Amino acid sequence: MKTIGLIGGMSWESTAVYYSLINREVQKRLGGVHSARIVMVSVDFADMEELQRAGRWDEATKLMVNAGRTLANTGAELLLICTNTMHRMADEVEQGAGVPLLHICDCAARQAKAEGISRVALLGTAYTMEQSFYKDRLRSHGLDVMVPDEVDRAVVHRVIYEELVCGKIEQASRKSCREIIARLAARGAEGVVLGCTELPLLVKPEDSAIPLFDTTELHALAAVDLALS
Numbered sequence: 001m002k003t004i005g006l007i008g009g010m011s012w013e014s015t016a017v018y019y020s021l022i023n024r025e026v027q028k029r030l031g032g033v034h035s036a037r038i039v040m041v042s043v044d045f046a047d048m049e050e051l052q053r054a055g056r057w058d059e060a061t062k063l064m065v066n067a068g069r070t071l072a073n074t075g076a077e078l079l080l081i082c083t084n085t086m087h088r089m090a091d092e093v094e095q096g097a098g099v100p101l102l103h104i105c106d107c108a109a110r111q112a113k114a115e116g117i118s119r120v121a122l123l124g125t126a127y128t129m130e131q132s133f134y135k136d137r138l139r140s141h142g143l144d145v146m147v148p149d150e151v152d153r154a155v156v157h158r159v160i161y162e163e164l165v166c167g168k169i170e171q172a173s174r175k176s177c178r179e180i181i182a183r184l185a186a187r188g189a190e191g192v193v194l195g196c197t198e199l200p201l202l203v204k205p206e207d208s209a210i211p212l213f214d215t216t217e218l219h220a221l222a223a224v225d226l227a228l229s
Contacts, residue, residue: 005076009042014197068097109141124195164198
């Protein structure tokens, strides 16, 4: 079994889900009292959020690369960044650590393609929805990608940063997300990539008439595939 290195804490709410999913899947596959070999660097999200908000991406990249190197030096053989937004610097982290990195976007794209979907809507932080790094990666798999309009993007971003990263699950926000998804479906989306690792805490399959792709779960299960291969 390979040792999985997690760069977490962004936020710890979803990182805890990663830890649980990976360990439960390893136990399911191997039986008995097996658990995953995991090492983790968990950052203070307040520091990272400040850098994001200020557009200081170069500084954020340095912190992420250092986290990857720490994991490599601790024995990690496979890296996961436990957040969608910080895949903005995934290539730099992989190169700096010298350890293979499993890209969350690839996991979502492969699942969408497997289900015969060619046009997806992307929900996530404003950075993920508005910058090109994530959409371009999805498009490299042959997917057509759309995002909500400006007003709806602001709603999703606020829900993530003011509620979900703090562990708050509000029914009014679930209703808002349902309505946003419905509008995206009306525009032609065939599925929705939940491109924020906290969104699956709020939005469930029953909230959508079209398939939802839970990037947290897909990423975690793909990591188990690689760790046990």
